[in-house]
Amino acid sequence: MIPLDKMKRVEIFCGTGGVGKTTISASRALFLAKNKKVLLITIDPSKRLKQVLGIDESLSGKLNKVELDAESKGHLDCLLLSPKTSFERLIGTENKNNIIETLSKPYGGMNEIAAIIELHYWFNKKEHDFIILDTPPGHHFIDFLEATKKINAFFDKTFADIFIHLGKEKGSKGIIGKLINTGIDKLLSLLESVTGENFVGEFTSAVHILYTNREKFIEAINIDKILLSSENSNWFLVSSLDQLKSKDADDMLHAINNFRKGDSYLVMNKSWAEHLSNWNPQSHGQQMLKEKLESGEREISDISKQNNVLLLKFPEIFSEDPFQQVKELISNWEVPEVTND
Ligand SMILES: Nc1ncnc2c1ncn2[C@@H]1O[C@H](COP(=O)(O)OP(=O)(O)OP(=O)(O)O)[C@@H](O)[C@H]1O
Numbered sequence: 001m002i003p004l005d006k007m008k009r010v011e012i013f014c015g016t017g018g019v020g021k022t023t024i025s026a027s028r029a030l031f032l033a034k035n036k037k038v039l040l041i042t043i044d045p046s047k048r049l050k051q052v053l054g055i056d057e058s059l060s061g062k063l064n065k066v067e068l069d070a071e072s073k074g075h076l077d078c079l080l081l082s083p084k085t086s087f088e089r090l091i092g093t094e095n096k097n098n099i100i101e102t103l104s105k106p107y108g109g110m111n112e113i114a115a116i117i118e119l120h121y122w123f124n125k126k127e128h129d130f131i132i133l134d135t136p137p138g139h140h141f142i143d144f145l146e147a148t149k150k151i152n153a154f155f156d157k158t159f160a161d162i163f164i165h166l167g168k169e170k171g172s173k174g175i176i177g178k179l180i181n182t183g184i185d186k187l188l189s190l191l192e193s194v195t196g197e198n199f200v201g202e203f204t205s206a207v208h209i210l211y212t213n214r215e216k217f218i219e220a221i222n223i224d225k226i227l228l229s230s231e232n233s234n235w236f237l238v239s240s241l242d243q244l245k246s247k248d249a250d251d252m253l254h255a256i257n258n259f260r261k262g263d264s265y266l267v268m269n270k271s272w273a274e275h276l277s278n279w280n281p282q283s284h285g286q287q288m289l290k291e292k293l294e295s296g297e298r299e300i301s302d303i304s305k306q307n308n309v310l311l312l313k314f315p316e317i318f319s320e321d322p323f324q325q326v327k328e329l330i331s332n333w334e335v336p337e338v339t340n341d
């Protein structure tokens with residue numbers, strides 16, 4: 001149970017691939033929606049979970065209202081992360097460009113920036129009491145936050161001015177000829193000979209679009225106040241016993257603690273603790289399995305102690321149905337966290 005005085009408007013769930021970020025964050029959103037207005041920003045939920053959350057993919061980027069059970073007095077909106085829609089939020093729909101479109105495909109590597117754009121947008125709209133963010137798998141989201149300075153540099157004026165000049169003349173054969181003595185000209189002319197003129201035109205136009213919208217990008221990625229301050233956000237690092245990579249979990253917790261001071265939690269998902277206590281295996285093989293599971297649990301507990309963060313345990317659910325798993329996990333948010341005393 002996260003005490004009331006430790007609740008923040010934004011809760012971020014991160015972790016490596018397949019550990020249960022989407023499952024745990026959905027259970028958290030449904031738990032809070034019992035009496036609060038909640039927005040769940042999620043990425044790539046399983047088909048069944050998508051159905052139950054009422055996510056209509058054709059509406060991705062828009063809020064989908066989730067039907068809650070009769071006891072829930074709150075409200076839950078769910079937003080399926082879509083880099084394309086997030087980009088359009090900033091640069092509009094009139095700026096068509098093939099490169100930006102390719103980058104905005106679900107696997108174009110823009111999920112992190114889309115998550116930030118949406119968080120920034122909905123945080124400032126103030127329509128919800130809580131925003132739960134389910135992040136793309138891996139270290140990328142944390143790296144991305146640490147890289148915001150580099151993104152600012154990308155928009156550096158000198159760099160962009162060159163492209164703005166080229167961008168104005170996109171498509172015209174003359175662009176290369178005009179800057180005959182510069183290094184960039186050589187580079188572009190080389191690119192042109194390899195890729196054809198269309199690509200160079202598309203490229204300069206993509207940079208032009210990004211440059212002319214730079215203020216909006218910079219504002220959206222300027223999220224330090226929301227994400228990095230313990231005043232506004234709680235971080236949950238999800239780790240899972242079935243694919244324990246304790247080094248990854250340790251590294252990520254370190255990274256989180258490095259750039260923010262304040263509350264973060266380590267989630268041990270697919271925990272066997274409650275099943276193990278009543279299990280007295282007779283065969284050697286089963287005893288070995290029990291020991292292995294127990295040492296995995298200990299490893300995660302140790303990580304929480306070493307990093308001085310509280311541990312939240314979520315059991316392995318035996319149902320195969322992703323929504324049933326989420327439903328059964330909701331009540332775990334009422335269980336007290338493990339303290340490190
Ligand atoms: N506590 C649990 N008990 C049993 N199965 C679980 C539990 N948590 C998650 N799962 C299952 O594990 C798989 C991965 O879960 P999920 O999709 O939530 O992980 P993820 O971290 O969001 O993955 P990705 O990195 O691909 O986004 C799914 O099949 C899910 O149904």
Ligand SMILES: [Mg+2]
Nearest residue numbers: 021022043044
């Ligand atoms: Mg997921």
